[in-house]
Amino acid sequence: MIEALGGWLRQVVAAVLLAALIDLLLPNRTMQRYVRLVAGLFILLTLAGPLLSWIQGDMDAKLAAGIEWAEREPVGGEDRSQLEAIMAEAKRIGAGMDEQAAKLAVAGLEAQIKAVVEQEEDVKVGSVEVSAEPAADGALAVESVKIRLVAPEAGITAEGGEPIAEVEPVSPVVVDVEVGTGADDRSDEDVDRAVPAAQTGEATADNGRDGRIAALVAGRFGIGTSKIEVAAAGG
Amino acid sequence: MDILQIVGIGLLTAILILVIREQKPMFAFLLATFFGIAVFLALIGKIGGVVSMIEELADRSGIQSVYLKTMLKIIGIAYIAEFGAQIVRDAGLDSIASKIEFAGKMLILVMAVPIISIIIETVLGLLPAGGGA
Numbered sequence: 001m002i003e004a005l006g007g008w009l010r011q012v013v014a015a016v017l018l019a020a021l022i023d024l025l026l027p028n029r030t031m032q033r034y035v036r037l038v039a040g041l042f043i044l045l046t047l048a049g050p051l052l053s054w055i056q057g058d059m060d061a062k063l064a065a066g067i068e069w070a071e072r073e074p075v076g077g078e079d080r081s082q083l084e085a086i087m088a089e090a091k092r093i094g095a096g097m098d099e100q101a102a103k104l105a106v107a108g109l110e111a112q113i114k115a116v117v118e119q120e121e122d123v124k125v126g127s128v129e130v131s132a133e134p135a136a137d138g139a140l141a142v143e144s145v146k147i148r149l150v151a152p153e154a155g156i157t158a159e160g161g162e163p164i165a166e167v168e169p170v171s172p173v174v175v176d177v178e179v180g181t182g183a184d185d186r187s188d189e190d191v192d193r194a195v196p197a198a199q200t201g202e203a204t205a206d207n208g209r210d211g212r213i214a215a216l217v218a219g220r221f222g223i224g225t226s227k228i229e230v231a232a233a234g235g
Numbered sequence: 236m237d238i239l240q241i242v243g244i245g246l247l248t249a250i251l252i253l254v255i256r257e258q259k260p261m262f263a264f265l266l267a268t269f270f271g272i273a274v275f276l277a278l279i280g281k282i283g284g285v286v287s288m289i290e291e292l293a294d295r296s297g298i299q300s301v302y303l304k305t306m307l308k309i310i311g312i313a314y315i316a317e318f319g320a321q322i323v324r325d326a327g328l329d330s331i332a333s334k335i336e337f338a339g340k341m342l343i344l345v346m347a348v349p350i351i352s353i354i355i356e357t358v359l360g361l362l363p364a365g366g367g368a
Contacts, residue, residue: 007297014296021289022306027317030336034343035309041350042302052357064301066349 008050015046102140106130109142109221116220117147117213124150142223147213147230166215167208206232241274264326271318305346312342 019039026032045052045063110128117125126148135141210230218225248270256263286307293303316339320332 010296011298014293014298015302018289018293018298018303018306022310025310027314030317031313031339031343034340035313038309038343038347038350039306041347041354042306044354045350046298046302048354048357052353055357055360063299063349063353066352067301067305067346070345070348 004050011046011049012043015043019043098134102132102134105140106132113145113147113217113221117216120216121209121213123209123213126150142221142227145217145223145228147217147228149213149230149232166211237277241277244273245270264322267325268322271322275318309343309346312339315339316342 019036019042022035022039023032026035109132110130113130114125114128117123117128127146128148129144129146131143132140133143213230214225214228217223217228248266252263252266255266289307290303293300316335320335320339323335324332
């Protein structure tokens with residue numbers, strides 16, 4: 001009790017000394033009345049400090065917040081411009097982060113496409129280039145995918161740009177040797193079916209692989225086949 | 236020694252201003268401004284010493300730092316407003332000088348707003364609710 005009373009008395013003496021010092025330091029009499037008012041209020045506050053703390057709880061925090069407010073209040077316009085500056089800064093940082101996220105997403109997609117194609121088709125993929133643009137709703141939309149294969153054998157030319165449907169495996173040629181009525185007709189039919197397959201088989205080997213890759217990527221990643229371009233290296 | 240230097244420079248500046256004022260009042264005004272700023276800059280170190288002494292006093296007596304900060308701000312506002320008002324008054328524009336002083340007074344009073352509000356809140360809290368009886 002005596003301790004608290006001593007502390008309070010010390011505070012009062014210090015506040016009065018401070019007020020006297022400030023009164024002494026003032027440049028002229030113009031401001032004297034106003035400064036005396038504030039200093040007197042401070043002394044009053046110090047005197048009534050224990051009472052105020054008892055009634056209001058955290059008086060110190062309230063006072064500090066009030067003084068903070070008082071310092072900011074006369075420059076409200078500046079506050080608004082500061083807010084605008086902060087908003088602009090936030091927008092700039094947000095745009096930077098969006099760009100970074102887009103880069104990361106594109107890099108991840110490229111790596112995934114490369115891994116999937118190499119795993120499924122057993123070909124060596126040289127590079128995958130994905131170009132993506134932000135759509136109207138802000139989401140990224142894949143514009144094109146360029147898959148460049150490393151040629152395992154010479155003579156592979158690029159077949160770029162055109163969507164190629166997956167080629168069905170060549171159906172086995174059934175030669176019916178059973179002698180019966182209409183055997184000639186049937187063998188003719190089989191030959192007719194077999195010949196185009198044989199002719200196009202080698203020519204479409206590369207096309208088929210490219211088409212399979214395009215279809216694979218399209219199926220796995222939900223990208224339209226028209227946006228996927230598969231090319232062999234050097235093509 | 237410092238005071239001798241400052242008084243010497245002040246006298247020199249005064250003589251220069253008196254000489255120049257007839258021909259170029261603008262330069263006389265600038266000279267007075269520069270002298271004021273130079274004196275202020277020369278004394279910043281001493282002001283820092285005084286402020287640190289007051290801070291130590293406040294620290295030892297357990298007074299809240301908010302009080303001290305506010306008091307120092309009040310002194311700063313008073314001095315800056317006075318400095319600006321005197322320069323403008325030297326240039327012969329009393330009306331502008333009085334506006335600067337007015338701004339200083341208002342800013343000092345704004346410092347008192349939180350204290351007044353806390354005291355009023357406390358007094359109102361002490362009164363019984365309704366107050367009719």
